[in-house]
Amino acid sequence: MTPIYWGTYAPELETALKEIDFSGKTIRIITTHEGTGLGNVVNDIKRVCKGANVLDNALPIKGSLAKESKSLIESWI
Secondary structure (H helix, E strand, C coil): CEEEECCEECHHHHHHHCCCCCCCCEECCEEEECCCCCCCHHHHHHHHCCCCEECCCCEEEEHHHHHHCHHHHHHHC
């Protein structure tokens, strides 16, 4: 899960992702935002997570609604 900053994931996330071997892994993306939606996050994650199967059906959650999103996340999973 990452917040959306200026149309993509948080910069700190890229630092962590670059250190992981994603070969054969599947990534499902959950984000929070305050109105921008997913931005470029799916394509940016695909670029950084080489070898991973990054699913396109990411889940954007408006940050102000995050506390009430448990059922939304459960149905998405």
